[in-house]
Amino acid sequence: MRSTVSVIKADIGSLAGHHVVHPDTMAAANRVLAEAKRQGIILDYYITNVGDDLELIMSHTRGELDTKVHETAWDAFKEATKVSKELGLYAAGQDLLSDSFSGNLKGMGPGIAELDIEERPSEPIAIFMADKTEPGAFNLPLYKMFADPFNTAGLVIDPTMNEGFKFEVLDVYEGQSVVLNSPEEMYSLLGLIGTPARYVIRRVYRKADNMIGSVTSIERLNLIAGKYVGKDDPVLIVRLQHGFPALGEALEAFSFPYLVPGWMRGSHYGPIMPVSQRDAKATRFDGPPRLIGLGFNVKNGKLTGPSDLFDDPAFDETRRMASVITDYMRRHGPFMPHRLEPTEMEYTTLPTLIEKLKPRFKKEEDVKKAKPSVYTSKDQGMD
Numbered sequence: 001m002r003s004t005v006s007v008i009k010a011d012i013g014s015l016a017g018h019h020v021v022h023p024d025t026m027a028a029a030n031r032v033l034a035e036a037k038r039q040g041i042i043l044d045y046y047i048t049n050v051g052d053d054l055e056l057i058m059s060h061t062r063g064e065l066d067t068k069v070h071e072t073a074w075d076a077f078k079e080a081t082k083v084s085k086e087l088g089l090y091a092a093g094q095d096l097l098s099d100s101f102s103g104n105l106k107g108m109g110p111g112i113a114e115l116d117i118e119e120r121p122s123e124p125i126a127i128f129m130a131d132k133t134e135p136g137a138f139n140l141p142l143y144k145m146f147a148d149p150f151n152t153a154g155l156v157i158d159p160t161m162n163e164g165f166k167f168e169v170l171d172v173y174e175g176q177s178v179v180l181n182s183p184e185e186m187y188s189l190l191g192l193i194g195t196p197a198r199y200v201i202r203r204v205y206r207k208a209d210n211m212i213g214s215v216t217s218i219e220r221l222n223l224i225a226g227k228y229v230g231k232d233d234p235v236l237i238v239r240l241q242h243g244f245p246a247l248g249e250a251l252e253a254f255s256f257p258y259l260v261p262g263w264m265r266g267s268h269y270g271p272i273m274p275v276s277q278r279d280a281k282a283t284r285f286d287g288p289p290r291l292i293g294l295g296f297n298v299k300n301g302k303l304t305g306p307s308d309l310f311d312d313p314a315f316d317e318t319r320r321m322a323s324v325i326t327d328y329m330r331r332h333g334p335f336m337p338h339r340l341e342p343t344e345m346e347y348t349t350l351p352t353l354i355e356k357l358k359p360r361f362k363k364e365e366d367v368k369k370a371k372p373s374v375y376t377s378k379d380q381g382m383d
């Protein structure tokens, strides 16, 4: 059976700052999705949150970019925003960049990852959702899952995986993509995806049969809006087992709290911290960037699950290391490399402040002419 899992997410406002989604807004979204299920637009759904991002997980048989499914998500976000406004929640409707729905949600603000598959007899999947970071943040773990034998034993042991995987990489600035084969082209692949702000792994395919293995949301809000409107908190769907990474291989890729851009004001590098659903809220310095993982099985277009994948002491040490790195990075305060590089700061409000200082900058020669004495050793009391 052909079925589609659509994960569509948006920040529609949250409690006490950019912190955590309010249950009443989730209830509003739930009413819309329940009605869509009753009407047969979607077959199943699950609603959750990571930090201030409301996450709609829907299954159906309508394929990618379906108008009805996307309209359902849009209505859910709109209804949730209404409640958000009534309660005076912070940044109500933040990620809804357009007023009206037209066709599908592409370019309208919400993040979208849709996995369209011919279901295997058992179809296990993991859905990873992050807050206070951006889509390229999944480059490193995707590389580990699908290309690094030190992470994924199946690349060495499983005959189907042994041929390798194909990576579709999108240049989010140019809107162009390229497909690179692993292992043959892994150095070129790393050459691109090591710049995650620009090159994002959008999809991974298994070489043996071209079956899709993963899909990432690629929306970058600031590139759509032309200014900083919150972070582009991403989602990722990974197909598991039987020729794809085992669940444990997918999770293993997150055992190291690597640095991602985002965190406070979308302007700082910080460690990604995999947490349980219970801890999926942004706290310290609006973070550190949080990741949750939910495990499901898809059968006849319906979802069984979830299992809260990082709700496990096996990830305690990762979280502890993330806390240590948090301390270390924070001690740099406003200095790079804790703060992002200037190209990434372009969309924030920092350039306007620097612009204000422009008239006060003087050419070096002019400064020398005006106050030559400053440059003599006598004036500095050294003679």
Ligand SMILES: O=C(COP(=O)(O)O)[C@@H](O)[C@H](O)[C@H](O)COP(=O)(O)O
Binding pocket: 011, 017, 018, 051, 052, 091, 094, 131, 132, 229, 230, 231, 232, 233, 262, 263, 264, 265, 266, 285, 286
């Ligand atoms: O990154 C952040 C929000 O991103 P998000 O909404 O999660 O996409 C926060 O750190 C805010 O930028 C920060 O709290 C300041 O918010 P404002 O006071 O400018 O709204």
Ligand SMILES: [Mg+2]
Binding pocket: 011, 014, 017, 018, 019, 052, 091, 094, 230
């Ligand atoms: Mg927010």
Ligand SMILES: [Mg+2]
Binding pocket: 011, 051, 052, 053, 131, 132, 231, 233
């Ligand atoms: Mg967020």
Ligand SMILES: [Mg+2]
Binding pocket: 011, 229, 230, 231, 232, 233
């Ligand atoms: Mg955001």
